[in-house]
Amino acid sequence: MEDKQLKQVFDQVKLSPEREEAMLADLLNKKKEVSGMKQANNRRRLPAAALVAAVLVVVLAGSAIAAGHFGRVNVVPKDQNIYGGAGSSYDIYGEYNQIPVESLSEEVLAYGKGLGEYDVVDLPFASWRECTAFLGLDLGGNSILEQLPQGEGGCYLDGERVSNYVHVGYYEETPVVARIVSSYQGERYSVDEEVTIRTEENYISGADTRMDTYGKVTSEDYVTPSGMAVKIVIDDMREAEFQTIRYIAHFSKDDALYMLQFFPNIESQSPGGLDELKEILDAYE
Amino acid sequence: MGVLTTEEVASLYRRHAGMVYQISLMLLKNAPDAEDTVQTVFRRAMEREEPFDGPDHERAWLIVTARNECKNQLRHWWRTKRADVETLDNLTWEQPGDGELWELILTLPEHEKMALYLHYYQGYSTGETADLMGKNPSTVRSWLCRARRRLKDLLEEDGEYGGQTAETGL
Numbered sequence: 001m002e003d004k005q006l007k008q009v010f011d012q013v014k015l016s017p018e019r020e021e022a023m024l025a026d027l028l029n030k031k032k033e034v035s036g037m038k039q040a041n042n043r044r045r046l047p048a049a050a051l052v053a054a055v056l057v058v059v060l061a062g063s064a065i066a067a068g069h070f071g072r073v074n075v076v077p078k079d080q081n082i083y084g085g086a087g088s089s090y091d092i093y094g095e096y097n098q099i100p101v102e103s104l105s106e107e108v109l110a111y112g113k114g115l116g117e118y119d120v121v122d123l124p125f126a127s128w129r130e131c132t133a134f135l136g137l138d139l140g141g142n143s144i145l146e147q148l149p150q151g152e153g154g155c156y157l158d159g160e161r162v163s164n165y166v167h168v169g170y171y172e173e174t175p176v177v178a179r180i181v182s183s184y185q186g187e188r189y190s191v192d193e194e195v196t197i198r199t200e201e202n203y204i205s206g207a208d209t210r211m212d213t214y215g216k217v218t219s220e221d222y223v224t225p226s227g228m229a230v231k232i233v234i235d236d237m238r239e240a241e242f243q244t245i246r247y248i249a250h251f252s253k254d255d256a257l258y259m260l261q262f263f264p265n266i267e268s269q270s271p272g273g274l275d276e277l278k279e280i281l282d283a284y285e
Numbered sequence: 286m287g288v289l290t291t292e293e294v295a296s297l298y299r300r301h302a303g304m305v306y307q308i309s310l311m312l313l314k315n316a317p318d319a320e321d322t323v324q325t326v327f328r329r330a331m332e333r334e335e336p337f338d339g340p341d342h343e344r345a346w347l348i349v350t351a352r353n354e355c356k357n358q359l360r361h362w363w364r365t366k367r368a369d370v371e372t373l374d375n376l377t378w379e380q381p382g383d384g385e386l387w388e389l390i391l392t393l394p395e396h397e398k399m400a401l402y403l404h405y406y407q408g409y410s411t412g413e414t415a416d417l418m419g420k421n422p423s424t425v426r427s428w429l430c431r432a433r434r435r436l437k438d439l440l441e442e443d444g445e446y447g448g449q450t451a452e453t454g455l
Binding site: 003005 | 299302303306310311323324327328331356377383386387394395397401405406
């Protein structure tokens with residue numbers, strides 16, 4: 001490998017001219033908005049009562065999805081989306097224990113050696129079971145999901161589409177978070193499952209995960225026959241560009257935080273989608 | 286608001302958005318997060334109360350701010366959007382081997398790929414790279430050496446691209 005090969009590669013890593021201009025326009029629009037707000041603030045200070053009312057509006061909007069047994073789920077108003085784009089998002093606060101670093105496999109610990117201060121590793125596996133074996137964790141499986149063919153979710157690693165992968169985040173060579181992502185394809189739906197564990201070396205406070213939503217959002221609490229409390233967020237995107245409903249189930253189990261994204265096939269958009277998701281939830285060991 | 290006018294912000298952006306995006310994508314491995322980082326870095330530049338001392342200063346400031354912002358993103362790991370098809374579809378390669386080399390660069394430790402980028406692509410000397418990364422020049426030289434060795438090993442593991450490395454003698 002010559003220096004010119006490195007240069008050639010980096011030369012090709014770029015935004016399209018259209019995307020770059022769109023981002024610049026967005027940046028300059030925000031500059032105008034902020035300038036406008038500053039000028040308004042200089043003209044007149046809001047009375048304290050108005051500020052209290054504004055805060056209450058935000059809090060009430062946030063409670064549109066109420067807290068459940070599983071943990072707090074909060075909808076962040078559109079203009080507080082951390083990514084700055086249109087749409088909403090919500091945070092998930094899970095109630096689950098952080099595990100000792102030593103309970104992870106030697107292999108996971110070894111991958112951290114030589115990494116930077118903050119770094120991540122993504123590794124593909126053939127199945128969800130292989131992912132848990134790599135991490136050295138004994139997580140109960142799901143008898144329905146494990147019977148399904150692998151799906152098109154997951155991600156690209158080394159140019160290959162993978163349906164199962166492990167993502168490990170390290171701080172100063174110590175694993176602080178691990179996530180197993182698996183994708184399944186049923187006849188009438190597809191499911192993406194994410195299982196997150198945090199180690200005792202993870203001192204980051206606040207929400208566990210933030211999810212973006214794209215349609216009208218409602219929620220439902222569900223308790224499986226085994227007593228597992230699940231918060232199901234329903235993102236009705238039929239009027240948005242996606243033309244589908246997405247059900248997102250959140251629950252904690254075995255010191256791990258689970259998230260299932262359930263997508264009914266577009267051609268079989270039936271109210272039965274939620275029932276099928278619940279059948280899957282009931283099938284967790 | 287900062288000292289830069291709208292025209293100055295646009296000019297700064299057009300000169301350096303590509304570099305900030307390259308750093309962000311290399312460190313975060315995720316196009317949506319990289320785009321967000323670009324916007325955050327330039328918003329910070331817009332908020333600066335002091336003008337830049339010159340072209341070198343503004344470039345160095347953007348590099349350091351981009352790197353710090355990426356570290357913040359990685360620290361708040363949960364904020365990182367999940368990798369998807371579009372992440373790779375945004376990049377097109379002149380030759381298949383270019384895409385493979387990029388994927389291998391992404392697997393390097395953060396400090397090694399950052400040093401590699403600043404030295405071999407941006408043309409900073411090892412001393413300047415060390416200044417930007419807050420390390421000794423000797424440390425940076427060892428990172429560069431290790432990074433190239435790792436890339437060589439990884440390329441040799443890769444059958445298709447391995448033939449090319451033999452030709453270039455790395």
